[in-house]
Amino acid sequence: MNDTIAAVSTASGVGAIGIVRVSGPEALKLSSSFLYSKNRILLPEEIRPRNAIQCVFQVGDRKLDQILFLYFKGPNSYTGEDLCEFHFHGNPILLREALDALFRAGARPAKQGEFSRRAFLNEKLELTEAEAVGRLISARSRFELELAQKNVFGEVSRFTSNLRSQLISLKAECEAEIDFSTEDLTYESLEERRARIETVKSLCKTVISKSDSAEKLIQQLRIVLYGEPNTGKSSLMNLLLGKDRSIISEIPGTTRDYISEEILLEGIPVRLVDTAGVRETEDKIEKLGIERSEKEFRSADIRLVLIDVSQKEEWKEFIKRNLDRLEGSILVANKIDIRDSSWDRSAFTDLKNTIVCEISCKTGEGVPTLLGSIKERAGTVGHSDDYVLLEERQRYHFETILRSLENTLRLLEEGAPAEIYIKEIDYALSEIGEVNGRVDTEEILGRIFSKFCVGK
DSSP: OOSOEEEEOSOSSOEEEEEEEEESTTHHHHHHTTEEETTEEOOGGGOOTTOOEEEEEEETTEEEEEEEEEEEOTTSSSSSSOEEEEEEEEOHHHHHHHHHHHHHTTOEEOOTTHHHHHHHHTTSSOHHHHHHHHHHHHOOSHHHHHHHHHHHTTHHHHHHHHHHHHHHHHHHHHHHHHHTTTSOOOOOOHHHHHHHHHHHHHHHHHHHHHHHHHHHHHTOEEEEEEESTTSSHHHHHHHHHTSOOSOOOSSTTOOOSOEEEEEEETTEEEEEEEOOOOOOOOOHHHHHHHHHHHHHHHHOSEEEEEEETTSHHHHHHHHHHTHHHHTTSEEEEEOGGGOOTTOOGGGGTTSTTOEEEEOOTTTOTTHHHHHHHHHHHHTOOSOGGGOOOOOHHHHHHHHHHHHHHHHHHHHHHTTOOHHHHHHHHHHHHHHHHHHHTSSOOHHHHHHHHTTSOTTO
8 A cells, every 4th residue: 555546536427526536645745736726836735634725736737627625634534544635527528637647647546445445454444334335335225325324333343343242251251261270260150151152142143134134125125016907006006106107997907917116115125016907807918917916926025915895795705715815915905985884894803914904095095004014014114223234245254153153052062161162252253353354365355345436
Protein backbone atom coordinates (compact mmCIF):
# COMPACT_ATOMS: atom_id res chain seq x y z
CA MET A 1 0.00 0.00 0.00
CA ASN A 2 2.90 2.34 -0.66
CA ASP A 3 1.39 3.64 -3.87
CA THR A 4 -1.40 6.14 -4.44
CA ILE A 5 -4.62 5.05 -6.13
CA ALA A 6 -7.43 6.95 -7.87
CA ALA A 7 -10.90 6.10 -9.18
CA VAL A 8 -14.36 7.50 -9.79
CA SER A 9 -16.49 6.62 -6.75
CA THR A 10 -19.93 7.66 -8.01
CA ALA A 11 -22.18 5.60 -10.26
CA SER A 12 -21.45 5.58 -13.98
CA GLY A 13 -23.45 7.85 -16.26
CA VAL A 14 -24.47 11.49 -16.21
CA GLY A 15 -25.35 13.05 -12.85
CA ALA A 16 -25.35 16.28 -10.89
CA ILE A 17 -22.09 15.35 -9.15
CA GLY A 18 -19.23 13.02 -10.02
CA ILE A 19 -16.66 12.21 -7.34
CA VAL A 20 -13.05 11.17 -7.92
CA ARG A 21 -11.21 9.65 -4.98
CA VAL A 22 -7.45 9.55 -4.40
CA SER A 23 -5.89 7.59 -1.53
CA GLY A 24 -2.32 6.89 -0.50
CA PRO A 25 0.87 8.51 0.82
CA GLU A 26 1.10 11.01 -2.05
CA ALA A 27 -2.62 11.79 -2.22
CA LEU A 28 -2.44 15.41 -1.03
CA LYS A 29 0.75 16.35 -2.86
CA LEU A 30 -0.51 14.83 -6.10
CA SER A 31 -4.03 16.26 -5.81
CA SER A 32 -3.01 19.79 -4.87
CA SER A 33 -0.97 20.13 -8.06
CA PHE A 34 -4.27 20.49 -9.96
CA LEU A 35 -6.01 22.90 -7.57
CA TYR A 36 -6.14 26.61 -8.39
CA SER A 37 -7.75 29.45 -6.47
CA LYS A 38 -7.63 33.10 -7.54
CA ASN A 39 -5.44 32.13 -10.51
CA ARG A 40 -2.70 30.54 -8.41
CA ILE A 41 -1.97 26.96 -7.42
CA LEU A 42 -2.91 25.87 -3.91
CA LEU A 43 -0.01 24.61 -1.80
CA PRO A 44 -0.45 21.43 0.29
CA GLU A 45 0.20 23.32 3.53
CA GLU A 46 -2.71 25.67 2.74
CA ILE A 47 -5.20 22.82 2.68
CA ARG A 48 -6.75 22.00 6.04
CA PRO A 49 -8.24 18.54 6.68
CA ARG A 50 -12.04 18.17 6.60
CA ASN A 51 -12.62 21.61 5.08
CA ALA A 52 -14.47 21.94 1.79
CA ILE A 53 -12.56 24.15 -0.66
CA GLN A 54 -14.20 25.65 -3.72
CA CYS A 55 -11.55 25.86 -6.41
CA VAL A 56 -10.70 25.10 -10.04
CA PHE A 57 -9.31 21.79 -11.28
CA GLN A 58 -6.74 22.84 -13.86
CA VAL A 59 -4.54 20.71 -16.09
CA GLY A 60 -1.68 22.87 -17.36
CA ASP A 61 -3.29 26.00 -18.80
CA ARG A 62 -6.66 24.32 -19.24
CA LYS A 63 -9.38 24.87 -16.63
CA LEU A 64 -11.29 21.61 -16.50
CA ASP A 65 -14.05 22.38 -13.97
CA GLN A 66 -15.01 24.39 -10.91
CA ILE A 67 -15.03 21.85 -8.10
CA LEU A 68 -15.36 21.20 -4.39
CA PHE A 69 -12.25 19.61 -2.86
CA LEU A 70 -12.01 17.68 0.42
CA TYR A 71 -8.94 16.34 2.21
CA PHE A 72 -9.03 13.69 4.95
CA LYS A 73 -5.72 13.18 6.71
CA GLY A 74 -4.89 9.60 7.65
CA PRO A 75 -5.60 7.71 9.78
CA ASN A 76 -8.85 9.69 10.16
CA SER A 77 -10.25 8.76 6.77
CA TYR A 78 -12.26 5.94 5.20
CA THR A 79 -9.13 4.10 4.07
CA GLY A 80 -6.98 5.04 7.05
CA GLU A 81 -4.61 6.81 4.63
CA ASP A 82 -4.46 10.36 3.32
CA LEU A 83 -7.57 10.58 1.15
CA CYS A 84 -8.73 13.33 -1.22
CA GLU A 85 -12.04 13.81 -2.99
CA PHE A 86 -12.76 15.94 -6.05
CA HIS A 87 -16.46 16.79 -6.48
CA PHE A 88 -16.93 17.55 -10.18
CA HIS A 89 -20.04 18.16 -12.23
CA GLY A 90 -21.16 14.65 -13.15
CA ASN A 91 -20.14 14.37 -16.79
CA PRO A 92 -18.36 11.05 -17.53
CA ILE A 93 -16.04 12.68 -20.10
CA LEU A 94 -14.99 15.28 -17.54
CA LEU A 95 -14.29 12.63 -14.91
CA ARG A 96 -12.29 10.57 -17.39
CA GLU A 97 -10.08 13.55 -18.26
CA ALA A 98 -9.50 14.32 -14.58
CA LEU A 99 -8.58 10.68 -13.87
CA ASP A 100 -6.17 10.57 -16.80
CA ALA A 101 -4.45 13.69 -15.47
CA LEU A 102 -4.11 12.09 -12.02
CA PHE A 103 -2.68 8.92 -13.56
CA ARG A 104 -0.12 10.92 -15.52
CA ALA A 105 0.86 12.65 -12.28
CA GLY A 106 1.69 9.35 -10.60
CA ALA A 107 -1.51 7.80 -9.26
CA ARG A 108 -2.48 4.35 -10.48
CA PRO A 109 -5.98 3.04 -11.25
CA ALA A 110 -7.62 1.48 -8.19
CA LYS A 111 -8.62 -2.16 -8.38
CA GLN A 112 -12.16 -3.29 -7.56
CA GLY A 113 -12.90 -2.67 -3.89
CA GLU A 114 -9.36 -1.44 -3.21
CA PHE A 115 -10.45 1.55 -1.12
CA SER A 116 -12.45 -0.73 1.20
CA ARG A 117 -9.64 -3.28 1.19
CA ARG A 118 -7.23 -0.62 2.41
CA ALA A 119 -9.77 0.39 5.06
CA PHE A 120 -9.80 -3.21 6.27
CA LEU A 121 -6.03 -3.64 6.20
CA ASN A 122 -5.64 -0.38 8.13
CA GLU A 123 -8.15 -1.68 10.69
CA LYS A 124 -10.72 0.98 9.91
CA LEU A 125 -13.26 -1.76 9.17
CA GLU A 126 -13.82 -5.32 10.32
CA LEU A 127 -14.03 -7.68 7.37
CA THR A 128 -17.71 -8.27 8.13
CA GLU A 129 -18.29 -4.50 8.01
CA ALA A 130 -16.42 -4.20 4.72
CA GLU A 131 -18.56 -6.98 3.23
CA ALA A 132 -21.65 -5.14 4.47
CA VAL A 133 -20.61 -2.07 2.46
CA GLY A 134 -20.88 -4.17 -0.70
CA ARG A 135 -24.32 -5.44 0.36
CA LEU A 136 -25.40 -1.88 1.25
CA ILE A 137 -24.62 -0.72 -2.28
CA SER A 138 -26.40 -3.62 -4.01
CA ALA A 139 -29.46 -4.01 -1.71
CA ARG A 140 -32.68 -4.52 -3.73
CA SER A 141 -35.18 -3.83 -0.95
CA ARG A 142 -35.56 -1.76 2.19
CA PHE A 143 -35.41 -4.94 4.28
CA GLU A 144 -32.06 -5.96 2.78
CA LEU A 145 -30.81 -2.37 3.13
CA GLU A 146 -31.66 -2.30 6.84
CA LEU A 147 -29.84 -5.59 7.43
CA ALA A 148 -26.79 -4.32 5.55
CA GLN A 149 -26.84 -1.13 7.62
CA LYS A 150 -26.83 -3.19 10.81
CA ASN A 151 -23.75 -5.06 9.60
CA VAL A 152 -21.98 -1.85 8.56
CA PHE A 153 -22.39 -0.75 12.17
CA GLY A 154 -20.96 -4.01 13.51
CA GLU A 155 -23.88 -6.42 14.04
CA VAL A 156 -21.97 -9.56 12.99
CA SER A 157 -18.84 -8.29 14.76
CA ARG A 158 -20.80 -8.07 18.02
CA PHE A 159 -21.97 -11.66 17.64
CA THR A 160 -18.44 -12.91 16.98
CA SER A 161 -17.02 -10.85 19.86
CA ASN A 162 -19.57 -12.40 22.20
CA LEU A 163 -18.76 -15.89 20.92
CA ARG A 164 -15.04 -15.27 21.21
CA SER A 165 -15.31 -13.91 24.75
CA GLN A 166 -17.26 -16.94 25.95
CA LEU A 167 -14.96 -19.43 24.21
CA ILE A 168 -11.81 -17.77 25.59
CA SER A 169 -13.30 -17.95 29.09
CA LEU A 170 -14.08 -21.63 28.52
CA LYS A 171 -10.61 -22.32 27.15
CA ALA A 172 -8.98 -20.56 30.12
CA GLU A 173 -10.89 -22.80 32.53
CA CYS A 174 -9.84 -25.91 30.57
CA GLU A 175 -6.19 -24.84 30.43
CA ALA A 176 -6.14 -24.15 34.15
CA GLU A 177 -7.44 -27.66 34.74
CA ILE A 178 -4.71 -29.09 32.47
CA ASP A 179 -1.80 -27.00 33.81
CA PHE A 180 -2.66 -27.28 37.49
CA SER A 181 -4.14 -30.76 37.61
CA THR A 182 -1.90 -31.71 40.55
CA GLU A 183 -2.89 -28.68 42.59
CA ASP A 184 -5.65 -28.77 45.17
CA LEU A 185 -7.95 -26.45 43.24
CA THR A 186 -11.68 -26.49 42.53
CA TYR A 187 -12.83 -26.43 38.91
CA GLU A 188 -16.27 -26.22 37.35
CA SER A 189 -18.22 -29.48 37.17
CA LEU A 190 -18.81 -31.31 33.91
CA GLU A 191 -22.46 -30.25 34.06
CA GLU A 192 -21.46 -26.59 34.39
CA ARG A 193 -19.01 -26.92 31.51
CA ARG A 194 -21.57 -28.68 29.36
CA ALA A 195 -24.08 -25.92 30.08
CA ARG A 196 -21.55 -23.24 29.05
CA ILE A 197 -20.83 -24.99 25.77
CA GLU A 198 -24.57 -25.43 25.14
CA THR A 199 -25.05 -21.69 25.67
CA VAL A 200 -22.41 -20.82 23.07
CA LYS A 201 -23.79 -23.45 20.72
CA SER A 202 -27.30 -22.01 21.09
CA LEU A 203 -26.03 -18.51 20.27
CA CYS A 204 -24.31 -19.83 17.14
CA LYS A 205 -27.44 -21.71 16.01
CA THR A 206 -29.56 -18.60 16.58
CA VAL A 207 -27.32 -16.51 14.32
CA ILE A 208 -27.49 -19.12 11.54
CA SER A 209 -31.27 -19.53 11.90
CA LYS A 210 -31.92 -15.77 11.81
CA SER A 211 -29.72 -15.47 8.74
CA ASP A 212 -31.55 -18.30 6.96
CA SER A 213 -34.87 -16.55 7.60
CA ALA A 214 -33.50 -13.23 6.36
CA GLU A 215 -32.01 -14.78 3.23
CA LYS A 216 -35.33 -16.39 2.36
CA LEU A 217 -37.06 -13.01 2.52
CA ILE A 218 -34.32 -11.31 0.52
CA GLN A 219 -34.50 -13.92 -2.25
CA GLN A 220 -38.15 -12.97 -2.96
CA LEU A 221 -41.23 -14.76 -1.66
CA ARG A 222 -43.59 -16.27 -4.20
CA ILE A 223 -47.28 -15.64 -3.41
CA VAL A 224 -49.76 -17.57 -5.55
CA LEU A 225 -53.43 -16.61 -5.96
CA TYR A 226 -55.46 -19.79 -6.49
CA GLY A 227 -59.15 -20.59 -6.89
CA GLU A 228 -62.05 -21.12 -9.26
CA PRO A 229 -62.86 -18.67 -12.06
CA ASN A 230 -64.51 -15.38 -11.05
CA THR A 231 -63.54 -15.59 -7.38
CA GLY A 232 -61.61 -12.32 -7.69
CA LYS A 233 -58.02 -13.48 -8.13
CA SER A 234 -57.27 -10.96 -10.88
CA SER A 235 -59.07 -8.18 -8.99
CA LEU A 236 -56.98 -8.90 -5.89
CA MET A 237 -53.82 -9.01 -7.99
CA ASN A 238 -54.57 -5.57 -9.43
CA LEU A 239 -55.50 -4.23 -6.00
CA LEU A 240 -52.22 -5.36 -4.43
CA LEU A 241 -50.21 -4.04 -7.38
CA GLY A 242 -52.04 -0.74 -7.41
CA LYS A 243 -52.54 -1.04 -11.18
CA ASP A 244 -54.47 -3.04 -13.77
CA ARG A 245 -52.17 -5.93 -14.65
CA SER A 246 -54.62 -8.83 -14.92
CA ILE A 247 -57.67 -8.75 -17.21
CA ILE A 248 -60.92 -8.72 -15.24
CA SER A 249 -64.04 -10.22 -16.82
CA GLU A 250 -67.23 -11.95 -15.74
CA ILE A 251 -66.58 -14.56 -18.44
CA PRO A 252 -65.06 -17.67 -16.75
CA GLY A 253 -61.63 -18.70 -18.00
CA THR A 254 -60.41 -15.20 -18.94
CA THR A 255 -57.01 -15.85 -17.31
CA ARG A 256 -55.60 -18.84 -19.20
CA ASP A 257 -52.00 -18.68 -18.01
CA TYR A 258 -50.37 -17.38 -14.87
CA ILE A 259 -49.32 -13.73 -14.67
CA SER A 260 -46.61 -12.61 -12.25
CA GLU A 261 -45.42 -9.24 -11.01
CA GLU A 262 -42.89 -8.12 -8.39
CA ILE A 263 -43.83 -5.75 -5.57
CA LEU A 264 -42.34 -4.63 -2.26
CA LEU A 265 -44.50 -5.63 0.69
CA GLU A 266 -43.38 -3.64 3.74
CA GLY A 267 -39.90 -3.53 2.22
CA ILE A 268 -39.85 -7.28 1.41
CA PRO A 269 -39.50 -8.29 -2.27
CA VAL A 270 -42.52 -10.41 -3.25
CA ARG A 271 -43.61 -11.97 -6.54
CA LEU A 272 -47.38 -12.15 -6.95
CA VAL A 273 -48.67 -14.88 -9.26
CA ASP A 274 -52.24 -14.74 -10.62
CA THR A 275 -53.17 -18.21 -11.87
CA ALA A 276 -55.83 -19.49 -14.24
CA GLY A 277 -59.11 -20.36 -12.52
CA VAL A 278 -59.37 -24.09 -11.75
CA ARG A 279 -62.47 -25.92 -13.03
CA GLU A 280 -63.52 -28.83 -15.21
CA THR A 281 -63.12 -27.86 -18.87
CA GLU A 282 -62.74 -29.41 -22.33
CA ASP A 283 -60.79 -26.44 -23.67
CA LYS A 284 -57.22 -27.72 -24.30
CA ILE A 285 -55.59 -24.30 -23.84
CA GLU A 286 -57.50 -23.63 -20.62
CA LYS A 287 -56.57 -27.12 -19.38
CA LEU A 288 -52.91 -26.33 -19.94
CA GLY A 289 -53.33 -23.11 -17.95
CA ILE A 290 -54.97 -25.02 -15.09
CA GLU A 291 -52.10 -27.53 -15.03
CA ARG A 292 -49.70 -24.62 -14.67
CA SER A 293 -51.89 -23.21 -11.88
CA GLU A 294 -51.52 -26.48 -9.99
CA LYS A 295 -47.75 -26.43 -10.48
CA GLU A 296 -47.51 -22.83 -9.24
CA PHE A 297 -49.69 -23.68 -6.24
CA ARG A 298 -47.39 -26.52 -5.20
CA SER A 299 -44.23 -24.41 -5.47
CA ALA A 300 -45.60 -21.30 -3.70
CA ASP A 301 -44.12 -19.91 -0.50
CA ILE A 302 -47.51 -18.45 0.44
CA ARG A 303 -50.84 -19.64 -0.99
CA LEU A 304 -53.90 -17.40 -1.19
CA VAL A 305 -56.94 -19.60 -1.88
CA LEU A 306 -59.84 -17.42 -3.00
CA ILE A 307 -63.52 -18.27 -2.70
CA ASP A 308 -66.59 -16.26 -3.73
CA VAL A 309 -68.82 -16.09 -0.65
CA SER A 310 -71.63 -14.40 -2.57
CA GLN A 311 -72.41 -17.79 -4.14
CA LYS A 312 -73.83 -20.31 -1.67
CA GLU A 313 -73.22 -23.67 -3.29
CA GLU A 314 -70.06 -22.90 -5.25
CA TRP A 315 -67.81 -21.99 -2.33
CA LYS A 316 -69.09 -24.86 -0.19
CA GLU A 317 -68.44 -27.42 -2.92
CA PHE A 318 -64.98 -25.99 -3.58
CA ILE A 319 -64.09 -26.25 0.11
CA LYS A 320 -65.23 -29.89 0.25
CA ARG A 321 -63.08 -30.79 -2.77
CA ASN A 322 -60.01 -28.88 -1.57
CA LEU A 323 -59.80 -29.37 2.20
CA ASP A 324 -56.26 -30.74 1.89
CA ARG A 325 -55.17 -27.64 -0.07
CA LEU A 326 -56.39 -25.26 2.62
CA GLU A 327 -53.96 -26.56 5.22
CA GLY A 328 -51.12 -24.06 5.51
CA SER A 329 -52.88 -21.62 3.15
CA ILE A 330 -54.59 -18.28 3.61
CA LEU A 331 -58.27 -18.70 2.74
CA VAL A 332 -59.47 -15.43 1.20
CA ALA A 333 -63.25 -15.05 1.40
CA ASN A 334 -63.89 -12.45 -1.30
CA LYS A 335 -67.04 -10.40 -1.99
CA ILE A 336 -67.78 -10.14 1.70
CA ASP A 337 -69.77 -6.97 0.97
CA ILE A 338 -72.39 -9.10 -0.85
CA ARG A 339 -71.87 -12.37 1.04
CA ASP A 340 -74.51 -15.07 1.03
CA SER A 341 -76.26 -15.69 4.35
CA SER A 342 -74.75 -19.20 4.44
CA TRP A 343 -71.23 -17.84 4.90
CA ASP A 344 -69.78 -18.73 8.31
CA ARG A 345 -66.04 -18.28 8.94
CA SER A 346 -66.26 -20.25 12.19
CA ALA A 347 -66.69 -23.39 10.07
CA PHE A 348 -62.93 -23.30 9.41
CA THR A 349 -61.68 -23.19 13.00
CA ASP A 350 -60.68 -26.86 12.89
CA LEU A 351 -58.43 -26.44 9.84
CA LYS A 352 -54.77 -26.73 10.79
CA ASN A 353 -52.52 -23.75 10.17
CA THR A 354 -55.12 -21.98 8.02
CA ILE A 355 -55.76 -18.24 8.21
CA VAL A 356 -59.20 -16.99 7.11
CA CYS A 357 -59.47 -13.43 5.77
CA GLU A 358 -62.72 -11.76 4.73
CA ILE A 359 -62.26 -9.11 2.04
CA SER A 360 -63.97 -7.18 -0.70
CA CYS A 361 -61.85 -6.34 -3.73
CA LYS A 362 -64.58 -3.91 -4.75
CA THR A 363 -64.63 -1.81 -1.55
CA GLY A 364 -61.18 -2.65 -0.18
CA GLU A 365 -62.71 -3.95 3.06
CA GLY A 366 -60.43 -6.40 4.87
CA VAL A 367 -57.43 -5.91 2.56
CA PRO A 368 -55.20 -4.41 5.32
CA THR A 369 -56.00 -7.45 7.47
CA LEU A 370 -55.07 -9.72 4.56
CA LEU A 371 -51.73 -7.92 4.15
CA GLY A 372 -51.09 -8.43 7.86
CA SER A 373 -51.82 -12.15 7.48
CA ILE A 374 -49.45 -12.39 4.52
CA LYS A 375 -46.70 -10.76 6.59
CA GLU A 376 -47.46 -13.11 9.47
CA ARG A 377 -47.26 -16.16 7.19
CA ALA A 378 -44.06 -14.82 5.64
CA GLY A 379 -42.53 -14.43 9.07
CA THR A 380 -42.05 -10.71 8.51
CA VAL A 381 -43.98 -9.51 11.54
CA GLY A 382 -41.65 -7.27 13.48
CA HIS A 383 -38.58 -5.40 12.34
CA SER A 384 -35.27 -6.24 10.72
CA ASP A 385 -33.99 -6.42 14.33
CA ASP A 386 -35.44 -9.95 14.34
CA TYR A 387 -32.95 -11.03 11.66
CA VAL A 388 -29.22 -11.28 11.05
CA LEU A 389 -27.66 -11.34 7.60
CA LEU A 390 -24.60 -13.52 7.02
CA GLU A 391 -22.70 -13.53 3.78
CA GLU A 392 -22.03 -17.00 2.35
CA ARG A 393 -18.43 -16.96 3.59
CA GLN A 394 -19.48 -15.92 7.09
CA ARG A 395 -22.19 -18.57 7.25
CA TYR A 396 -19.67 -21.29 6.35
CA HIS A 397 -17.47 -20.29 9.29
CA PHE A 398 -20.42 -20.12 11.72
CA GLU A 399 -21.44 -23.64 10.65
CA THR A 400 -17.86 -24.82 11.22
CA ILE A 401 -17.87 -23.23 14.69
CA LEU A 402 -21.14 -25.03 15.42
CA ARG A 403 -19.67 -28.40 14.38
CA SER A 404 -16.64 -27.80 16.62
CA LEU A 405 -18.92 -27.09 19.58
CA GLU A 406 -20.94 -30.24 18.85
CA ASN A 407 -17.69 -32.23 18.72
CA THR A 408 -16.64 -30.68 22.04
CA LEU A 409 -19.91 -31.79 23.65
CA ARG A 410 -19.57 -35.29 22.19
CA LEU A 411 -16.02 -35.67 23.54
CA LEU A 412 -17.15 -34.36 26.90
CA GLU A 413 -19.96 -36.96 27.01
CA GLU A 414 -17.46 -39.70 26.11
CA GLY A 415 -15.31 -38.73 29.08
CA ALA A 416 -12.40 -37.37 27.04
CA PRO A 417 -9.86 -35.32 29.02
CA ALA A 418 -9.68 -31.54 28.59
CA GLU A 419 -6.43 -31.94 26.61
CA ILE A 420 -8.47 -33.55 23.83
CA TYR A 421 -11.57 -31.38 23.52
CA ILE A 422 -9.68 -28.12 24.05
CA LYS A 423 -8.42 -28.61 20.47
CA GLU A 424 -12.00 -28.27 19.22
CA ILE A 425 -12.37 -25.04 21.21
CA ASP A 426 -9.14 -23.77 19.63
CA TYR A 427 -10.50 -24.62 16.19
CA ALA A 428 -13.72 -22.74 16.90
CA LEU A 429 -11.70 -19.70 17.99
CA SER A 430 -9.64 -19.79 14.80
CA GLU A 431 -12.88 -19.88 12.77
CA ILE A 432 -14.10 -16.77 14.58
CA GLY A 433 -10.87 -15.11 13.47
CA GLU A 434 -11.73 -16.11 9.90
CA VAL A 435 -15.15 -14.45 10.18
CA ASN A 436 -13.61 -11.15 11.28
CA GLY A 437 -10.79 -11.48 8.77
CA ARG A 438 -8.00 -11.27 11.31
CA VAL A 439 -6.79 -14.71 10.24
CA ASP A 440 -6.77 -13.97 6.55
CA THR A 441 -5.33 -15.05 3.26
CA GLU A 442 -4.80 -12.98 0.13
CA GLU A 443 -7.11 -15.32 -1.77
CA ILE A 444 -10.03 -14.69 0.59
CA LEU A 445 -9.54 -10.91 0.55
CA GLY A 446 -9.23 -10.86 -3.23
CA ARG A 447 -12.47 -12.79 -3.65
CA ILE A 448 -14.42 -10.52 -1.29
CA PHE A 449 -13.27 -7.14 -2.59
CA SER A 450 -13.48 -8.14 -6.26
CA LYS A 451 -17.28 -7.83 -5.92
CA PHE A 452 -17.01 -4.12 -5.10
CA CYS A 453 -17.15 -1.26 -7.56
CA VAL A 454 -13.76 0.28 -8.40
CA GLY A 455 -14.31 3.53 -6.48
CA LYS A 456 -15.26 1.72 -3.28
